[in-house]
Amino acid sequence: MEAALKAIAAPHRRQILSLVRDGELSAGEIATHFDVTRPAVSQHLTVLKEAGLVDERRNGTRRLYRARPEGLDPIREFLEQFWDERLEALKREAELEERKKDGSEH
Amino acid sequence: MEASTETAVRREIAIAARPETVWEFLVQPEKATRWMGKAASLDPRPGGEYRVEVISGNVALGEFVEVDPPHRLVWTWGWTDESQSPVPVGSTRIEVELEPDGDGGTLLRFTHSGLPDADATAKHAHGWDHYLERLGIAARGDDPGRDTWLDQMT
Numbered sequence: 001m002e003a004a005l006k007a008i009a010a011p012h013r014r015q016i017l018s019l020v021r022d023g024e025l026s027a028g029e030i031a032t033h034f035d036v037t038r039p040a041v042s043q044h045l046t047v048l049k050e051a052g053l054v055d056e057r058r059n060g061t062r063r064l065y066r067a068r069p070e071g072l073d074p075i076r077e078f079l080e081q082f083w084d085e086r087l088e089a090l091k092r093e094a095e096l097e098e099r100k101k102d103g104s105e106h
Numbered sequence: 107m108e109a110s111t112e113t114a115v116r117r118e119i120a121i122a123a124r125p126e127t128v129w130e131f132l133v134q135p136e137k138a139t140r141w142m143g144k145a146a147s148l149d150p151r152p153g154g155e156y157r158v159e160v161i162s163g164n165v166a167l168g169e170f171v172e173v174d175p176p177h178r179l180v181w182t183w184g185w186t187d188e189s190q191s192p193v194p195v196g197s198t199r200i201e202v203e204l205e206p207d208g209d210g211g212t213l214l215r216f217t218h219s220g221l222p223d224a225d226a227t228a229k230h231a232h233g234w235d236h237y238l239e240r241l242g243i244a245a246r247g248d249d250p251g252r253d254t255w256l257d258q259m260t
Contacts, residue, residue, distance in 0.1 A: 080115050083117060090131055
């Protein structure tokens with residue numbers, strides 16, 4: 001989760017991710033889409049790879065990269081946490097209200 | 107959308123309050139904001155608007171679909187900041203079912219379905235950080251101590 005969040009915090013890495021979403025590209029091909037150096041692209045790819053957001057495949061001397069959809073599970077986990085906390089708050093407030101109602105009835 | 111790619115959050119919680127009481131917290135703005143959001147405008151009838159400002163400037167917007175007090179409430183849900191959010195208005199659906207537990211309490215079943223699957227999320231990759239950050243602030247809500255991951259983003 002942490003690594004994925006850090007990985008997507010950089011605009012260039014998000015752009016790279018979009019580029020390799022539908023197909024494999026080499027670092028060189030990716031670099032042609034940006035105004036950044038090839039080494040910089042390689043560095044971004046390393047971060048994305050370590051975060052589990054892209055897969056790397058060797059094809060002869062080339063290395064090809066593709067987005068790894070399951071690396072995005074954190075967003076679902078995040079929403080689960082979001083709703084868990086909100087539903088806990090709902091429970092707390094509804095129970096408080098119920099006790100108030102009980103109190104006024106007796 | 108194929109079932110295998112459906113992303114949903116499902117939860118069941120027991121609440122020591124009658125369904126009628128829990129219902130008030132779903133549809134009455136002054137009570138709804140006690141568990142979620144800073145401001146709420148709710149028109150609980152089919153086609154009526156659901157609008158909750160979760161944090162300042164970040165509005166969850168939708169439309170009530172089914173309204174059956176105090177048993178079942180269905181509404182659509184999304185963030186108005188569509189350019190940034192992978193969850194656009196109307197794209198997801200929340201269902202809440204309230205069942206009396208026979209002892210003065212309620213079993214609440216919650217389903218948030220139609221969430222972005224991995225592919226859709228990748229497509230909206232530019233919105234992640236913004237979205238997660240905003241949601242993170244919202245999720246902390248009145249429990250700021252429980253959410254630590256946000257601090258780890260930097």
